[in-house]
Amino acid sequence: MISIENIINQEIESINKAIDNAKKQRDEAATPMESQHDQTRQHADQLVQALQKNKAELLAIKINVNHQTKSVDYATIGSFVETENVDSKQRNNFLIVPEGLGGKKIDDIILLGEHAPLAKIISGQKTGYLYAINDTKYVIKKINHPLTPFACKNTSKRHKFPKQR
Numbered sequence: 359m360i361s362i363e364n365i366i367n368q369e370i371e372s373i374n375k376a377i378d379n380a381k382k383q384r385d386e387a388a389t390p391m392e393s394q395h396d397q398t399r400q401h402a403d404q405l406v407q408a409l410q411k412n413k414a415e416l417l418a419i420k421i422n423v424n425h426q427t428k429s430v431d432y433a434t435i436g437s438f439v440e441t442e443n444v445d446s447k448q449r450n451n452f453l454i455v456p457e458g459l460g461g462k463k464i465d466d467i468i469l470l471g472e473h474a475p476l477a478k479i480i481s482g483q484k485t486g487y488l489y490a491i492n493d494t495k496y497v498i499k500k501i502n503h504p505l506t507p508f509a510c511k512n513t514s515k516r517h518k519f520p521k522q523r
Contacts, residue, residue: 362436365459365469366416373413380405415458431501433480435472438502441480444488444495454481 384402433439439452452470460471470477479489480498487498 362453362455362459365455369459370413370416373409373416377406377409377413380409412458432482432484433498433501434482438467438500439480439498440500441496442499444497449499452476452480 380402384399384406387399387402388396389399433454435454435456437454439454440449441452442449451467453467454472454477455469457471457473460469460474460477462469472481476491479491480487483489483498485498485501489496489498
């Protein structure tokens with residue numbers, strides 16, 4: 359089952375590993391007394407601070423997601439949205455996620471950041487809504503209520519996200 363909370367938890371886990379690596383680099387780098395021109399320690403420290411800020415933002419998003427209501431029948435953050443190309447009948451699956459978590463694909467589901475152009479088009483819409491992108495018409499076929507976990511085609515594998523840089 360996939361849920362926004364699981365995605366956020368995996369991102370936080372990835373950030374924690376990156377923080378540990380950056381701290382290790384910082385601690386192993388030359389001190390200012392050892393080398394006046396080596397900035398490895400300073401860069402690693404800045405990376406740690408940036409990653410900790412990113413982690414704090416994700417934790418805040420997680421808190422907000424856990425307090426959202428499930429009683430809406432339109433697409434919003436946390437909604438699983440299935441769309442269909444009107445002509446070719448090809449279907450696409452999207453999960454509208456908080457900003458910063460989009461741009462990834464898990465099995466057949468595309469994580470769509472809340473500020474992405476497509477997310478702006480389908481947010482607030484109900485099943486049956488017809489929209490067009492580049493003269494191609496699409497219709498919303500299904501919306502699962504926010505925060506309701508849903509299954510991927512292959513739920514047996516653990517989903518991994520790209521490493522933080």
